[in-house]
Amino acid sequence: MDLQPVTPIRTYVLVWLTLTIFTFITYVVAQVDLGAFNVVIALGIAAFKMSLVIWFFMHVRTDSPLTKLFCFAGFFWIAILLSLTLGDYFSRTWMPGGKFW
Amino acid sequence: MAELTHVQSEAHSPNLRHHFDDMGQQFDSATFGMWVFLLTEIMFFGGMFGAYTVYRSMYPEAFAATSNFMNPAFGAANTAVLIVSSLTMALAVRAAHLGHQKTLQMMLIFTMIFGLAFLVIKGFEYHEHWVDLKVPLFPSHWAWDGPNAPPQFAHQAQILFIFYFFMTGFHALHMVVGLGIMTTIFIMARQGKFSHDYYTPVEVSGLYWHFVDIVWIFLFPLLYLIGHTRQLI
Amino acid sequence: MSTALQEPEVQETPNYLNAEYGWKSWLFTKDHKRIAVLYLISISVMFALGGVFAMLIRLELLTPQGDLVNSDTYNKFFTMHGVTMIFFFLIPSIPATLGNFFVPMMIGAKDLAFPRINLLSWYIYIAGALFALAAIVMGGVDTGWTFYTPFSTTYSNTFVITAAVGVFIAGFSSILTGLNFIVTIHKMRAPGMTWGRLPLFVWANYATSLIQVLGTPVVAITLALVALERAFHIGIFDPAIGGDPILFQHMFWFYSHPAVYIMILPGMGVISELITCFSRKGVFGYSFIAGSSLGIAIIGFLVWGHHMFVTGMSMYAGLYFSLLTMLVAVPSAIKVFNWTATMFRGSISYETPMLYAFGFIGLFTIGGLTGLFLGTLGLDVHLTDTYFVVAHFHYVMVGGMVVAYLGGLHFWWPKITGKMYPEGWGKFSALLVFAGFNLTFFPQFIAGYLGQPRRYHAYAPEFQVLNVMSTAGASVLGLGFIIPLIYFLWSLKYGKKAGNNPWGAKGLEWETTSPPPTYNFETTPIVTEEAYAYAKHEEAHVG
Numbered sequence: 001m002d003l004q005p006v007t008p009i010r011t012y013v014l015v016w017l018t019l020t021i022f023t024f025i026t027y028v029v030a031q032v033d034l035g036a037f038n039v040v041i042a043l044g045i046a047a048f049k050m051s052l053v054i055w056f057f058m059h060v061r062t063d064s065p066l067t068k069l070f071c072f073a074g075f076f077w078i079a080i081l082l083s084l085t086l087g088d089y090f091s092r093t094w095m096p097g098g099k100f101w
Numbered sequence: 102m103a104e105l106t107h108v109q110s111e112a113h114s115p116n117l118r119h120h121f122d123d124m125g126q127q128f129d130s131a132t133f134g135m136w137v138f139l140l141t142e143i144m145f146f147g148g149m150f151g152a153y154t155v156y157r158s159m160y161p162e163a164f165a166a167t168s169n170f171m172n173p174a175f176g177a178a179n180t181a182v183l184i185v186s187s188l189t190m191a192l193a194v195r196a197a198h199l200g201h202q203k204t205l206q207m208m209l210i211f212t213m214i215f216g217l218a219f220l221v222i223k224g225f226e227y228h229e230h231w232v233d234l235k236v237p238l239f240p241s242h243w244a245w246d247g248p249n250a251p252p253q254f255a256h257q258a259q260i261l262f263i264f265y266f267f268m269t270g271f272h273a274l275h276m277v278v279g280l281g282i283m284t285t286i287f288i289m290a291r292q293g294k295f296s297h298d299y300y301t302p303v304e305v306s307g308l309y310w311h312f313v314d315i316v317w318i319f320l321f322p323l324l325y326l327i328g329h330t331r332q333l334i
Numbered sequence: 335m336s337t338a339l340q341e342p343e344v345q346e347t348p349n350y351l352n353a354e355y356g357w358k359s360w361l362f363t364k365d366h367k368r369i370a371v372l373y374l375i376s377i378s379v380m381f382a383l384g385g386v387f388a389m390l391i392r393l394e395l396l397t398p399q400g401d402l403v404n405s406d407t408y409n410k411f412f413t414m415h416g417v418t419m420i421f422f423f424l425i426p427s428i429p430a431t432l433g434n435f436f437v438p439m440m441i442g443a444k445d446l447a448f449p450r451i452n453l454l455s456w457y458i459y460i461a462g463a464l465f466a467l468a469a470i471v472m473g474g475v476d477t478g479w480t481f482y483t484p485f486s487t488t489y490s491n492t493f494v495i496t497a498a499v500g501v502f503i504a505g506f507s508s509i510l511t512g513l514n515f516i517v518t519i520h521k522m523r524a525p526g527m528t529w530g531r532l533p534l535f536v537w538a539n540y541a542t543s544l545i546q547v548l549g550t551p552v553v554a555i556t557l558a559l560v561a562l563e564r565a566f567h568i569g570i571f572d573p574a575i576g577g578d579p580i581l582f583q584h585m586f587w588f589y590s591h592p593a594v595y596i597m598i599l600p601g602m603g604v605i606s607e608l609i610t611c612f613s614r615k616g617v618f619g620y621s622f623i624a625g626s627s628l629g630i631a632i633i634g635f636l637v638w639g640h641h642m643f644v645t646g647m648s649m650y651a652g653l654y655f656s657l658l659t660m661l662v663a664v665p666s667a668i669k670v671f672n673w674t675a676t677m678f679r680g681s682i683s684y685e686t687p688m689l690y691a692f693g694f695i696g697l698f699t700i701g702g703l704t705g706l707f708l709g710t711l712g713l714d715v716h717l718t719d720t721y722f723v724v725a726h727f728h729y730v731m732v733g734g735m736v737v738a739y740l741g742g743l744h745f746w747w748p749k750i751t752g753k754m755y756p757e758g759w760g761k762f763s764a765l766l767v768f769a770g771f772n773l774t775f776f777p778q779f780i781a782g783y784l785g786q787p788r789r790y791h792a793y794a795p796e797f798q799v800l801n802v803m804s805t806a807g808a809s810v811l812g813l814g815f816i817i818p819l820i821y822f823l824w825s826l827k828y829g830k831k832a833g834n835n836p837w838g839a840k841g842l843e844w845e846t847t848s849p850p851p852t853y854n855f856e857t858t859p860i861v862t863e864e865a866y867a868y869a870k871h872e873e874a875h876v877g
Contacts, residue, residue, distance in 0.1 A: 016188040027177045030326035042322035050315045057191040058311045074143035077548050081151045085584045088651035120445035130447045130521045137513045145551035238566040256575040
């Protein structure tokens, strides 16, 4: 009984190579001072690596829309926590005399 | 009126639990259940990531200064190790699905070896911090001085290190649990419990393992690569 | 050999209660119905404990001076009252008892998706409760159930870590129950049981489970960080090193606000079942009630800052949290309108469960509306941390949730136990609860509006009359809770035997025996009709 399609070994190895290469890139880029972009690049690469693991290693590519929805929901909910909390901190300075912290 | 009619079900697999109608429903439920559990884990670690983000926004320079005392080489090595373990785990699940028993067992062993390697490297790291007096949880092992430690950040740097130990600590705890799970799966594999028709425990364990890998993929840049990394003291 | 006539042995139909005997068959059971009964007993014990603390609070507040106990002890009373009631009674209550029992039956399944995890979640609950009890026995906690820092992390001299660990552990019980329900409802519905035919009780438990799964882990990590900070004497909420106590509140309320929807949504699900049955009418606006459950679950995650308006949070954050709070009232209101419309032109009968349903609609509406007062920024500055807040949340939690729970218990008691409770006593207790409840909590709205602060063991003398009324009401309310305990237990031995469907209700659970067999259904049912398919002009009493 085939509950899921089988991914070829080649695909897995390619994903692994990509992940390793991007880890190396993250490490190298961090040595260079790009100001605010350091964070953006580092987190962007992390998000990309995470997507590869989820999409291929965790089979979400071939999973049902329900699984994809629940997977997405987790990140969306963290985004709620972060955005509304940071919204508080960042808007504190909008009032006269307000301090970020 | 609801009719009580017999629903066709397939021949009884010995692995079919009686409250399920068929193996497909059982497999589906188990994997979906693991995804729901991972959802809770996303929120658990996410809470910590959220708190970290708030403090990093508050104290960007203090947090950047702490990168002088982080060892990104260790962090990168750990990342590479975990990524390989994810590969071997994915191959293990694939082998279980195809009924390739020897490959399954081999890949499980490799996964566990890499997992153990991760913990060993972490141990070295923690030891280094202990010796360098960068463990704020124990007052006798915290000191913020020297040329790479701007004194105005003494307090806030403690916050970063507290996050470092709690986040990597909870992560390591999940790794230890993961190793326990892998050991159990390995024993079950040796006992010939898995086949093309029933490999659900391998599948859901794989999902857990990949998740723990993903948490580390984010921990690495956030804890090790914050500021402009410089030479280690 | 005796020559006296021997009565023929009455064969009991095999059901989940007599399938097996002995403590092992209960403590190692995988049957969701037995686990529901285990939970029922456990949460009743915790409810009683929480009630004892409530009586101690009300006793102290009979007089304006702090004369019964000192302030430290009083702080422990309201803390333990809150912790036991919220985490060990309200949060598990309906899902772990009525939900566990009936969600699988209502969808035509033989059990939940993960029966062993279901049992594990009960054991985890017990472990958490033992930690909480240990904290009480060792001397209590005085931080308030909200564990605000830095008092909880640094300055309190009570057993904060023990209590926090107990709540942390109980959280996992809640998470596992929610996980089980989500998977079960998605994957194990009987053929023909589409999402659009699910009883609204199932929709309510589904929405509740989503909240449990998404919110509880955040309070888990928050309390873990509090416990760790207290253990290591340093941590991320420590202002001495630059930590922010408001961050604790953000993280704490991110869960604890949705938690109140965990507490009320299952009660609303029960009310949908009761109103339809005792009006003998299909529900008005099924999809709106179902959708509003999801709406409450989702929007409920966006409003937590309304607990923090006066903490020093940004005024702009206060603005968006206040706006979203107004929004979250809409789905609740939709339910109340739809229940009312369901009753319109229905054939209404006044059995005990329906009396509780009426009580719910009135009391929850008052509680909900007063929530809007509190959600308004300007008013909240005046009302926050007064008895107005205390009255508000007791109206929704007790007047809403506990009343719904009692209604559901009475409604499904015959199905769970195979026995009827005495209807006359049932009606009497329902009226006692309603009267006692209002006498206890309505004066608190007034006292709070006039300025009596909460969490104080003493108050200004002008509030005494209101407090005496409140304490008197609490005694009546307590009686209203004790009498059902007695007659429920009495009915187990002496109650009239119940048929399969004493109320003539629609729903798969009423098509099995009372009590149901272990595997619920001989064969998986095939569902062909919509929920609440009561025929028009049906007689009020059937069976």
